[in-house]
Amino acid sequence: MQTIRIEKTTCPKEKPGNDNPLTFGTIFTDHMFEVDYEEGRGWYDPRIVPYHKLELDPSSMVFHYGQEMFEGLKAYKTEDGRVLLFRPDKNIERANRSNRRLCIPEIPEDLFLEGLKTVVNVDQDWIPTKPGTSLYIRPFVIATDPFLGVRPSNTYKFMIILSPVGAYYASGLDPVKIWIEDEYVRAVKGGIGEAKTGGNYVASLASQVKAHDEGYSQVLWLDGVHRKYIEEVGAMNIFFKINGVVITPELNGSILPGVTRDSVIALCKKWGVAVEERKISVDEVVAAARTGAMEECFGTGTAAVISPVGELRFEEDRMSVGGGKIGELTQKLYDSITGIQLGIMEGPEGWSVEVK
Template sequence: MIKFYIETNEVAVPTFNSSGCYDIARKDEYQTMEIKIIKSTELKQKPKKGDSLKFGTIFTDHMFVMDYNKEGGWNNPQIIPYGDISIAPSAMVFHYGQEMFEGLKAYKGDDGRILLFRPLKNIERANQSNNRLCIPEIPEDIFLEALKRLVEIDQDWIPTEEGTSLYIRPFVIATDPFLGVRPSDTYKFIIILSPSGPYYPEGLNPVKIWVEDEYVRAVKGGIGYAKTGGNYVASMKAQEKAHAEGYSQVLWLDGIERKYIEEVGAMNIFFKVDGKVITPALSGSILPGVTRASVIELCREWGYPVEERRIDVEELYEAHKQGKLEEVWGTGTAAVISPVGLLRWKDHLMTINHGKIGELSQKLYDTVTGIQRGRIEDTHGWTVEVDSVLENV
């Protein structure tokens, strides 16, 4: 058992607001929170140096679990051996899709420090998703402490080879055994860890992207900005079509006019056009990426004009024809920076920078990964070190 003090974001007895979601009452005081720790007695064999780490296929020895009910709020936080969970077939998550997930990474620096990259931004986004999905907010202090302690316990799983990291997947599922359309009264918050290599098999080599103009992923006013499974299952049909044609991902257009660029299935998207950096504005149907925000900040620091606005795919095609489309890259937790070498829109093939990674894309990758691994000084306060407090647990 480990005790830590948090500035209380304790949930009092929740009430429903006019939109049918929970209002979260708070108390301005401090309380002691206890995480119960049950260490695994059957440790798994860890990957060896040089082993292939396919993204999201290997999982560590432990996971964090915490429950929610209306009477007690978030309670009973535990770190336990990784394993199956028991849940009723009638649990609401299976029938109405009320769930949220996040993704961030831990790195082991050359100096041995364990670093999380911008975890508070992920926690903020998680609670924005929770709010949209009528899931009670998770107190920031509890969330961050859970991340740190779980990573600390399984720190020997953090790979150190170039392009690798410990991927962190927090998620919430609605657990009420009830068939009826309303927010659940009970939830389970879980964090699992996965040592992973590059998200794309191509690594830092430019990927091929299919511009989708038949199916749509999200519309303004919907749940496009929330990180929830419904957005991803909506993308799978187009993804299958793109894979069949030899493309790595789908670039979505808006769901109304089918002409304004939004995001790639697993990434936000950037274009360098005639010296300017352009990315779609956050309009309610695009995920507000943590890496996206970091890239915008870096580009502005380096003196590049950055525009967040609507981008017509016709405008992009015209820029390509005029030789002004200089670089394209995606940003995301999983991929970090992924250069794009080819865009296909209808029958038009747009080759970018002769199919090679661009100078700015490379600089962004080197800078972001350098900060993540502690090789470059973090002047932005983006990294959070995982301190060691569990020696006697």
């Protein structure tokens, strides 16, 4: 394990006050983690440095061929002052799965975890403690070769930046309205849908703008082949509770394997709630909503944790879910996951990792 050198800032930023609302992803802490890669040398010179702008050659391959990966997780401060990460091993595992798909060198797990812990420890005074807030952690890799040609880069940068955040949606835990997309496609099996990379998100923007213009918070994607099977919602996985059974689309190569998704499935099984990971068609969803068989619907993701859905729209059909109110199971899942994250409740072994 390489030693991480630490260079602290001489010009600390002003931290946001507790009374100021935190807009998601707009404020960044004093420091960042950085490590470089060179073919034949591997990952080298891991360091904590003051947060800074990057200087890259205009021909850097990331700008032209999109070879980049990113992750997202959070740090929390408990009532007794401990700092906790939620299931970071799952994020590291997913990051390297994305790296393999994108031909980016895998990051040693111990280096990744130590980088996470060290930068969060250095900037732990930035962790907000107001209810609904946390420290968002964004690890990412970019290809840096100055070369205009389609091949994997020989050099990369891996960085971790931190941002104190409030709720992802301004409405907090109020149920959101979801637009079921029937024109655009996000990803297909065999593509890069299961990798966490910017290309998947830029592909969603046209539909996202269309949905926002119609008053909807997020887009629910259908599969790219049959255009009938539910996949995921924007930056989240999706769950439906129909006739007492929790159903979520099975991972098929085009759906991101969410850490919160995995946590929800584990908790439901622990509580004895029936869970099915399978194909679910938009016709089944529409029928369940129309007949009242759909009791609850919610999205899951690191940013929002649990986001209840109060309305679905497909073509011209507007379908209310649960009377537009948060469901009992949705609320229990939110309370349980956030309780584990904040150290209020004890979760399954290994879910909480303390930063020291």
